[in-house]
Amino acid sequence: MEERKLTCIGCPMGCQLQVIIKDGIVEKVTGNTCKRGADYGKKEVTDPTRIVTSTVRVQGGTLPVVSVKTRGDIPKSSVMDCVLAESYVK
Template sequence: MTSRVQPIQCIGCPVGCGGEVVLDGDRVVEMRGFTCEKGEAYAAEEVVAPKRMVTTTVRVHGGALHFLPVVSDGPVPKEAIFDCVRLLRGIEVTAPIETGRVIVADALGLGVDFKAARAIAVASDGLRPA
């Protein structure tokens, strides 16, 4: 079987290492150019099953703000990103919200939870309504 070289730009941190992964079929045989373990793990996954963190907002009732930012607690397969966002578009929560609250557990059976990225007080309590 012939091996091929796939260039991968790491997105793990702002250093942004550009490296290469050498593949034999679907098997990683060599990696060069990455400068940390996290980067190598990212590159190894990126060539076979790319994943991304997902952030969006959900609607809030009775809150000082009308929208709550939410974040996945782990990366989501790339092809499921839009499905996750569509799922979250239909979610509504009621204030108060504390940081880290699970808003959707095991989204779409992917094993990933979506959590509140910040706290939101009730409308009369602290922040004025937006």
């Protein structure tokens, strides 16, 4: 049995979560104040994802950069690849 301690990022309350994992399966999440925290705790230890916001350079525009955001969640392990990708908006 493994216990992971996480801070929920669902809202500014930042509830301190404890996630109990047994044989790779989440058995219990405690410390959450609402269901979003339980859902976050389960997902964070099994399939962590993030929405990424960043900027990309603009060629030929009036401003040098524009803000961008992923359409949805991407795997947490891909966040740096996403941020470091050389992208231009024309």
